[in-house]
Amino acid sequence: MIARYRAGAPPSVSVSVRDTASRASLSVFVRKRPLLDEELRRGGFDVVSTCGEEETARASLVAHEPKVTVDLSRAMENHTYKFDGVYGESATNQQVFDSAVRPMVEHLFASRGHGTCFAYGQTGSGKTMTMEGLGSGEGDNSAGIYSLVADDLFRNVRGAGGGLTVRAGFFEIYRGKCFDLLNKKRSVQVMEDEHGAQHVVGLHQSTLASAEELLLLLSTSDRTTRATAQNTHSSRSHAVLQIEVVEPASESVRCKLSLVDLAGSEWAAKAQSDDRQNRLDGAEINKSLLCLKECIRALGSQSSHVPFRGSKLTQLLKDSFVGENSRTVMIATISPCSVCCEHSLNTLRYAERVKDWQ
Numbered sequence: 001m002i003a004r005y006r007a008g009a010p011p012s013v014s015v016s017v018r019d020t021a022s023r024a025s026l027s028v029f030v031r032k033r034p035l036l037d038e039e040l041r042r043g044g045f046d047v048v049s050t051c052g053e054e055e056t057a058r059a060s061l062v063a064h065e066p067k068v069t070v071d072l073s074r075a076m077e078n079h080t081y082k083f084d085g086v087y088g089e090s091a092t093n094q095q096v097f098d099s100a101v102r103p104m105v106e107h108l109f110a111s112r113g114h115g116t117c118f119a120y121g122q123t124g125s126g127k128t129m130t131m132e133g134l135g136s137g138e139g140d141n142s143a144g145i146y147s148l149v150a151d152d153l154f155r156n157v158r159g160a161g162g163g164l165t166v167r168a169g170f171f172e173i174y175r176g177k178c179f180d181l182l183n184k185k186r187s188v189q190v191m192e193d194e195h196g197a198q199h200v201v202g203l204h205q206s207t208l209a210s211a212e213e214l215l216l217l218l219s220t221s222d223r224t225t226r227a228t229a230q231n232t233h234s235s236r237s238h239a240v241l242q243i244e245v246v247e248p249a250s251e252s253v254r255c256k257l258s259l260v261d262l263a264g265s266e267w268a269a270k271a272q273s274d275d276r277q278n279r280l281d282g283a284e285i286n287k288s289l290l291c292l293k294e295c296i297r298a299l300g301s302q303s304s305h306v307p308f309r310g311s312k313l314t315q316l317l318k319d320s321f322v323g324e325n326s327r328t329v330m331i332a333t334i335s336p337c338s339v340c341c342e343h344s345l346n347t348l349r350y351a352e353r354v355k356d357w358q
């Protein structure tokens with residue numbers, strides 16, 4: 001049925017990005033990863049089609065949900081979503097960076113703004129692969145968004161004649177508390193100053209000389225993980241890499257980027273779990289992901305109240321969301337596997353709700 005659908009649909013595309021995406025204050029992109037060997041071995045099949053519609057210049061994606069009808073025959077329900085950009089399984093981190101993240105970095109550097117790029121999706125859908133990359137070798141995905149952003153910032157700093165410092169801090173938010181991942185997981189506090197700027201007090205920040213130094217630094221970090229059926233290194237914390245470009249004489253921040261690898265979104269559903277650890281993790285993740293969505297929607301609808309204080313994550317990201325020069329990029333990652341279809345649909349609905357006010 002899926003093959004028949006694809007035969008009659010516009011050709012599948014690897015990268016399809018609307019030309020307005022680079023100028024929007026919030027842009028939402030979806031990345032489909034390839035089917036993994038393990039999924040194929042277990043009889044899984046690809047239920048996600050990515051399509052570029054040139055005539056509307058909109059990137060769309062179709063999730064084919066397998067169904068069984070009342071007479072027990074097989075059926076398929078097609079769910080179509082449109083986003084600022086869609087990446088197919090052969091898209092590389094470099095392509096994702098070039099079309100989704102680079103415009104934000106350039107804008108923030110030129111306008112002295114603050115911005116956030118976050119990866120949202122189910123465990124094992126490719127968030128860490130997108131943000132961190134594979135980390136070794138020369139492959140297409142060896143560098144992730146972290147190092148590609150750092151590379152671009154250093155290029156901008158050189159272009160501006162130097163004299164600026166780049167520094168980075170890396171921490172996680174786990175059960176509503178922040179822990180410094182570059183300083184033995186010491187507890188750190190998020191505080192707001194009288195100008196509304198958010199500070200992570202006690203966070204170790206390293207001054208960097210190159211993007212390679214950032215990768216070295218990150219390789220020494222230790223993020224909270226616990227084994228799950230889908231992914232033995234499943235992330236239950238939100239990991240935040242903050243990179244700042246600073247004017248050394250005045251110590252003023254010229255631009256700031258928060259790059260967030262969110263905890264697996266399926267944990268949100270485990271708030272009702274029988275296991276106490278799972279329940280506590282699930283409840284906290286649920287709260288922060290809901291609050292993130294509510295804050296973005298409140299900002300988009302110009303509501304007088306934005307519930308930043310509803311979670312540590314949104315409190316922390318507040319200064320990247322407010323201000324005329326702020327930018328937000330969401331990269332939702334999905335697995336194409338038939339077994340994960342329900343989780344992928346949840347991710348696609350979340351991504352659509354984040355953006356549907358525009």
Ligand SMILES: Nc1ncnc2c1ncn2[C@@H]1O[C@H](COP(=O)(O)OP(=O)(O)OP(=O)(O)O)[C@@H](O)[C@H]1O
Nearest residue numbers: 033122123124125126127128129231233234235264
């Ligand atoms: N675009 C891709 N191309 C090839 N392999 C990929 C891609 N994205 C993810 N993978 C592979 O899928 C697996 C899961 O990816 P990853 O660890 O990035 O998931 P995750 O969403 O970060 O999960 P978690 O929330 O548990 O950390 C890894 O083996 C990774 O190499």
